[in-house]
Amino acid sequence: MKITKYGSSTVLIESRGISILCDPWLIDGALYGAWCNFPPIDVDQIDFSKIDYLYISHVHPDHFDAKTMNLINQDIPVLIHSYHQKFLKKNIERLGFKTIELKNGQPYELGENVKFSIFAADNCDPSICGRMFGCVTGDIKGSMQLDSLCVIDDGEYVLVNTNDCPFKISCNALKTVKIFYPNIDFALVGYTSASLFPHCMMDYSNEEMSEGIQKAKMSGLQSGLSTLSVLKPKYYMPFAGTYIIGGSHYKKNMNLPLPEMTDAIQFFQNDDHISNANCQPILLNFNASFDLKTEKVSAPYIEICPVQRKVYIEKTASKFKYTFEAEPMVNNDELLKHFRDASLRLKQKQRELDKFEDINLIFDVNDKKFVHINLMNSNPKIVEDFSDLVNYHRFKLDPRLLNLSLKGPRFANWNNIESSGMLDFARKPDEYRMDVHILLSSLYV
Numbered sequence: 001m002k003i004t005k006y007g008s009s010t011v012l013i014e015s016r017g018i019s020i021l022c023d024p025w026l027i028d029g030a031l032y033g034a035w036c037n038f039p040p041i042d043v044d045q046i047d048f049s050k051i052d053y054l055y056i057s058h059v060h061p062d063h064f065d066a067k068t069m070n071l072i073n074q075d076i077p078v079l080i081h082s083y084h085q086k087f088l089k090k091n092i093e094r095l096g097f098k099t100i101e102l103k104n105g106q107p108y109e110l111g112e113n114v115k116f117s118i119f120a121a122d123n124c125d126p127s128i129c130g131r132m133f134g135c136v137t138g139d140i141k142g143s144m145q146l147d148s149l150c151v152i153d154d155g156e157y158v159l160v161n162t163n164d165c166p167f168k169i170s171c172n173a174l175k176t177v178k179i180f181y182p183n184i185d186f187a188l189v190g191y192t193s194a195s196l197f198p199h200c201m202m203d204y205s206n207e208e209m210s211e212g213i214q215k216a217k218m219s220g221l222q223s224g225l226s227t228l229s230v231l232k233p234k235y236y237m238p239f240a241g242t243y244i245i246g247g248s249h250y251k252k253n254m255n256l257p258l259p260e261m262t263d264a265i266q267f268f269q270n271d272d273h274i275s276n277a278n279c280q281p282i283l284l285n286f287n288a289s290f291d292l293k294t295e296k297v298s299a300p301y302i303e304i305c306p307v308q309r310k311v312y313i314e315k316t317a318s319k320f321k322y323t324f325e326a327e328p329m330v331n332n333d334e335l336l337k338h339f340r341d342a343s344l345r346l347k348q349k350q351r352e353l354d355k356f357e358d359i360n361l362i363f364d365v366n367d368k369k370f371v372h373i374n375l376m377n378s379n380p381k382i383v384e385d386f387s388d389l390v391n392y393h394r395f396k397l398d399p400r401l402l403n404l405s406l407k408g409p410r411f412a413n414w415n416n417i418e419s420s421g422m423l424d425f426a427r428k429p430d431e432y433r434m435d436v437h438i439l440l441s442s443l444y445v
Contacts, residue, residue: 001157001292003186005284007041009063009163009240011188012051015154018111020053020079022150022161023063024072028246030061031420032401032412033322036246038309043071045287053110054078054097055118057163058146059088061416062194062243069095079108081118081148087409105176113155119177121147121170151177157185157292160231164190164240167226174230185292186282187233191224191264192217192241192257194419197432199245199255202396202424209255216257221267228268232277235292237284238264242304244313245421246320252421253313262303322422324412327400332365332382335399338406339363339371339380341445347378349442355435360392366399375439390428393436397423408444415441 004012009023026043028036054076056064074096080088082101089099102108107115147165151158158181162170178184198204198212220241228236238261245252259267265281268274282290283301290297350356361373365382372383386392395402401422404412417423418437427433 001152001154001159001186002289003159003188003237003282003284003292004287004289005237005239006046006286007037008242009188009190010068011161011239013152013159013161015152015157016111016114018052018114019050020055020110020116020152021048021051021072022055023057023163024054024068025062025065026071027065027067028317028320029067029323030065030243031416032324032422033247033320034245034249034420034422035062035243036317036320038242038244038312038317039286039304040312041286043068048072051076053116055116055150055161056080056088056092057148057150057161057165059091060146060419062240063163064088064091066095069097079116079118079150081120083120105180107153115153117151117153118148119151119173121149121165121173149173149177151181153181158183159186159188159292160184160233161188162190162227162231163188164192164194165227166193167223171226171230174227178230178232184231184233185235186290187228187231187236188239189224189227189231189236190220190240191238191259191261192220193223196418196421196423196425198257199252200418200421200423200425202394203426213255213257217259220257221259221264224264225268225271225274228279229271229273232273233279235280235282235290235295236268237282237290238268244309244317246313246317247322247422248318249422250313250318253310256421260304260306322398322401324398324401324404327404330399330403332367332369335365335403335406336371336380336382338403338445339373339443342406342443343373343378343380345445346373346439346443349439350375350378353435353438355439358391359433359436360386360389361436361440362386362389362392362394363402364394364396365402375436392426392428393433394426395423395440396425406444413441414443 001015007026011022013020026041078092078097078099080099082103092099102118105119107117110116149162149165151160241258288299357375359375363371370383371380373380405414
């Protein structure tokens with residue numbers, strides 16, 4: 001079994017003559033043009049013709065990128081989890097590919113002695129997931145979650161790809177995997193968390209920003225460490241965290257809470273559970289491979305240079321354009337109408353979650369005005385000032401992108417907007433409210 005690294009979370013797994021490309025994102029401009037690769041990726045160096053299967057863990061654009069999919073033969077089948085909601089399946093098939101939906105944890109034969117299994121990252125704990133997609137009941141078949149992880153077993157080696165499944169949600173799935181596969185040879189482990197915190201906070205002092213960066217870094221590292229502590233693989237590779245933010249929001253890179261992969265390895269190896277289990281780290285550059293049979297890498301790892309990355313961001317990535325910049329400008333009357341139409345779905349989600357509270361949502365619009373929604377009644381109105389409010393969440397983003405989010409997930413998804421870094425955010429009090437962010441995902445027509 002051989003692992004070849006291409007992109008942030010894009011790897012090629014080869015086993016017994018079968019090749020599986022996982023989570024294809026290689027073209028700059030994921031998440032409305034914001035996320036870019038560093039080092040830059042030369043797709044001409046990748047031989048897409050030798051791929052037998054695609055595996056897409058979930059719908060987020062840094063794992064399922066339409067522009068990258070256009071480089072791949074549409075005859076190649078795509079392996080996905082059998083989710084209850086079919087938006088991943090529909091989006092893949094809209095590009096001309098055929099999907100193979102796998103039931104949770106059930107091995108699927110890819111070839112002689114090569115078995116592929118997908119486990120949904122379900123924990124069925126409303127306090128963790130926030131019931132974002134509802135709860136699994138006897139009437140619902142399949143998973144409600146966004147994320148999945150996979151296992152490849154060729155009879156000689158076992159590889160687990162956890163993608164960016166957060167440990168709190170995936171811990172039960174990981175423990176199940178470990179029961180089924182007690183001896184894991186290689187694990188791909190995420191070590192970061194994509195969110196708007198803290199690099200999007202608009203009113204943080206330097207001290208608050210530094211504290212936020214450290215807090216966010218530790219959250220991702222601890223999640224990765226917890227995953228490793230369950231799986232205890234012979235070898236592991238940290239991945240899915242090497243993106244940068246391009247375009248006009250490029251300055252946020254200086255506060256992006258992404259540890260270097262070498263720092264992640266140092267953090268993991270300093271833990272007694274990992275060192276005692278003799279888990280060995282592997283690092284690969286673009287197009288480099290690790291062969292489990294020979295236990296050798298194809299080329300020594302060259303550490304990413306922060307200075308070169310900074311120069312690339314300022315000289316090149318900062319000039320990238322966002323996809324919504326081609327959209328026509330929208331005035332406040334149009335925005336308010338869309339807010340009013342979208343508030344119907346928001347109220348429906350509030351009733352479902354029983355979330356009616358004196359919390360204010362503030363959205364910057366044109367002419368230094370704001371749309372104000374109080375979650376007691378959720379009736380949008382335009383205001384010129386909100387300085388008297390003591391409990392609010394403020395979101396400042398390009399009105400064109402805001403308008404797309406109000407039109408619905410087909411145009412812009414609020415979760416992706418927050419991950420993209422293309423907004424500025426403030427809250428008072430400064431406390432994370434998962435329920436508020438979940439409700440925002442329902443604010444569309």
